[in-house]
Amino acid sequence: MHFSVTILGSGSALPTKRRNPTSQYVECNGRHILIDCGEGTQLQIRKFGVKLQRIDYILISHLHGDHYFGLIGLLSSMHLLGRIKPISVYGPKGLKEIIEIQLNYAKSTLGFELHFFVLDAKSNGCFFEDNILSIYHFPLCHTVPTIGYLIKEKKRNRNIKKELAVSDGVKIEYMNTLKKGRDVIDENGNVISFKKYTNPPIEPRSYAFCSDTNYYEDIIPFITNSSTLYHEATFTEEFVDRAKSTFHSTAIQAAMIAKKAKVNRLLMGHLSARYNTGDLHVLEAKTIFENCEVVEDGVTYSV
Amino acid sequence: MHFSVTILGSGSALPTKRRNPTSQYVECNGRHILIDCGEGTQLQIRKFGVKLQRIDYILISHLHGDHYFGLIGLLSSMHLLGRIKPISVYGPKGLKEIIEIQLNYAKSTLGFELHFFVLDAKSNGCFFEDNILSIYHFPLCHTVPTIGYLIKEKKRNRNIKKELAVSDGVKIEYMNTLKKGRDVIDENGNVISFKKYTNPPIEPRSYAFCSDTNYYEDIIPFITNSSTLYHEATFTEEFVDRAKSTFHSTAIQAAMIAKKAKVNRLLMGHLSARYNTGDLHVLEAKTIFENCEVVEDGVTYSV
Numbered sequence: 001m002h003f004s005v006t007i008l009g010s011g012s013a014l015p016t017k018r019r020n021p022t023s024q025y026v027e028c029n030g031r032h033i034l035i036d037c038g039e040g041t042q043l044q045i046r047k048f049g050v051k052l053q054r055i056d057y058i059l060i061s062h063l064h065g066d067h068y069f070g071l072i073g074l075l076s077s078m079h080l081l082g083r084i085k086p087i088s089v090y091g092p093k094g095l096k097e098i099i100e101i102q103l104n105y106a107k108s109t110l111g112f113e114l115h116f117f118v119l120d121a122k123s124n125g126c127f128f129e130d131n132i133l134s135i136y137h138f139p140l141c142h143t144v145p146t147i148g149y150l151i152k153e154k155k156r157n158r159n160i161k162k163e164l165a166v167s168d169g170v171k172i173e174y175m176n177t178l179k180k181g182r183d184v185i186d187e188n189g190n191v192i193s194f195k196k197y198t199n200p201p202i203e204p205r206s207y208a209f210c211s212d213t214n215y216y217e218d219i220i221p222f223i224t225n226s227s228t229l230y231h232e233a234t235f236t237e238e239f240v241d242r243a244k245s246t247f248h249s250t251a252i253q254a255a256m257i258a259k260k261a262k263v264n265r266l267l268m269g270h271l272s273a274r275y276n277t278g279d280l281h282v283l284e285a286k287t288i289f290e291n292c293e294v295v296e297d298g299v300t301y302s303v
Numbered sequence: 304m305h306f307s308v309t310i311l312g313s314g315s316a317l318p319t320k321r322r323n324p325t326s327q328y329v330e331c332n333g334r335h336i337l338i339d340c341g342e343g344t345q346l347q348i349r350k351f352g353v354k355l356q357r358i359d360y361i362l363i364s365h366l367h368g369d370h371y372f373g374l375i376g377l378l379s380s381m382h383l384l385g386r387i388k389p390i391s392v393y394g395p396k397g398l399k400e401i402i403e404i405q406l407n408y409a410k411s412t413l414g415f416e417l418h419f420f421v422l423d424a425k426s427n428g429c430f431f432e433d434n435i436l437s438i439y440h441f442p443l444c445h446t447v448p449t450i451g452y453l454i455k456e457k458k459r460n461r462n463i464k465k466e467l468a469v470s471d472g473v474k475i476e477y478m479n480t481l482k483k484g485r486d487v488i489d490e491n492g493n494v495i496s497f498k499k500y501t502n503p504p505i506e507p508r509s510y511a512f513c514s515d516t517n518y519y520e521d522i523i524p525f526i527t528n529s530s531t532l533y534h535e536a537t538f539t540e541e542f543v544d545r546a547k548s549t550f551h552s553t554a555i556q557a558a559m560i561a562k563k564a565k566v567n568r569l570l571m572g573h574l575s576a577r578y579n580t581g582d583l584h585v586l587e588a589k590t591i592f593e594n595c596e597v598v599e600d601g602v603t604y605s606v
Contacts, residue, residue, distance in 0.1 A: 013379070013380075013383055014380055014383055014384070015345065015346055015380075017349070017350075039342055039343060039345070039372075039373065039376040040342065040343045040346060042318065042342070043318055043343060046320070047320075063405075063408040063409055064409050065375060065376055065379045065405065065409060066379075069342075069372075069375055069376045069379075069405075070342065072368060072372055073342040073368055073372045076316070076368050076369075076372075077316075077317055077318075080316055080317055081317070094404075094408040097404065098401075098404055098405055098408065101397075101400065101401055101404060102366075102368065102372075102401055105366040105397040105401065105447070106366055106367050106368060106447060107446060107447050143410060144408070144409060144410050
């Protein structure tokens with residue numbers, strides 16, 4: 001099963017040639033999710049070969065422009081390219097108003113249904129669930145209401161030990177029950193044990209997205225044991241005071257959160273335009289948390 | 304004296320790798336003007352080496368996204384880069400509301416004054432004038448209120464015939480009067496003729512911007528004798544019906560307007576994403592008006 005994130009923009013407020021403003025494309029077992037949508041995201045989508053119309057869900061973290069100024073253009077292009085499939089947009093209060101006022105002045109009626117869901121940036125919980133995944137939101141600590149997201153696979157069925165089941169003559173119609181971790185009693189009253197005929201499934205993977213935020217330990221319960229944590233690291237330690245005053249984080253702070261939350265891997269992004277590379281971020285973060293890297297536009301990371 | 308237009312985007316609603324949505328940078332004798340500002344304009348500005356903070360005036364033609372979605376990002380970046388100089392934005396009703404709602408949700412206060420001037424898209428007239436140039440607006444014919452612009456140099460002073468003036472001993476203090484086209488009577492009662500000692504100035508140049516519009520002869524009086532006319536040419540003649548129904552123009556229609564308005568040169572842009580090159584546009588337009596070309600992103604054209 002596939003679970004990956006493609007970085008469409010890893011920069012911060014000022015776009016650079018190397019780093020567009022924040023946007024990420026998450027593919028999770030056939031679900032296609034866009035997180036944030038800075039200016040120029042639609043061009044990045046085309047550049048990196050992402051299939052625009054596959055996206056069904058858009059999550060916006062907050063209403064700073066480098067996280068959503070590209071949304072109206074993206075929706076317009078989806079319309080112009082003939083989209084009829086509905087799309088759902090989740091984010092803080094205000095987004096609907098901003099998008100609708102622009103559609104109204106353009107006298108535009110989209111060819112597809114646009115569903116807005118307002119998330120309360122001060123609370124947390126699961127706001128989306130299907131048979132594949134669940135999506136949770138939780139508060140970050142920034143200058144405006146800002147939402148963190150966690151995309152988590154559903155727990156999978158157990159895996160049948162095929163050879164053993166076949167050689168013991170376990171009937172096909174019992175398989176689904178066994179996969180679900182329940183024993184079967186056959187017509188002769190024999191117990192067919194799910195433990196004997198199945199292996200446990202791999203643990204559900206999860207992807208946590210935290211941008212923008214100050215160093216904020218309150219998020220740890222929501223992201224604990226994530227397979228992959230994306231955490232903003234706008235600054236290196238030299239600018240720790242600036243990180244604090246602008247409600248951003250340093251690479252070391254991102255690493256501290258990753259360590260305390262016992263995640264498997266840390267991805268860092270939202271780099272200030274002052275940095276040509278993320279080398280120093282990685283150097284500093286590795287002093288706290290080894291399995292980390294700075295993301296680059298156009299690169300896909302397995303979750 | 305310098306008068307040029309740099310194309311930042313020559314595409315239409317759907318951006319392509321080759322053509323960004325509409326935006327143009329006009330430099331006229333020390334005045335720096337941006338016309339339209341599609342998504343990604345700030346990146347084009349950087350890519351093509353235009354000095355962002357020099358821009359003091361922004362003219363927006365209409366509220367279709369491919370003509371202004373990049374404005375909020377541009378203003379935000381100007382702020383982040385430390386701008387304190389005021390900026391003036393001219394355009395149709397609604398622009399101020401759209402920009403301000405986004406600034407409000409971001410809790411952003413720009414470090415510079417942002418002056419909005421609403422132009423009536425149904426009327427015409429001069430809305431800006433200084434000692435260098437005048438800017439006029441006039442109505443185009445599109446699906447939403449859409450404004451055409453004409454930027455015109457002020458009439459210059461006449462040029463002194465230096466050698467003759469020096470050899471005849473014409474006093475320095477008479478020069479300004481002569482340049483203005485007035486004779487001087489010296490202390491001995493002699494008439495010093497401006498015609499003898501000056502050459503006429505070059506004719507004031509003008510740049511007309513018409514995008515987006517149906518074929519619309521009503522604009523001709525406003526753009527007659529322009530040095531350079533930019534006229535949208537979204538389609539070639541094959542799609543003349545589509546041009547009509549979407550309130551756009553074909554290359555031939557742009558050429559007919561150029562011919563009837565007796566302009567010196569025609570620049571065509573706003574090409575539909577279906578065209579890889581503008582070759583067919585030029586081929587068709589030249590059957591009507593010879594001095595024409597299709598503009599390309601990143602190219603600067605003298606007016």
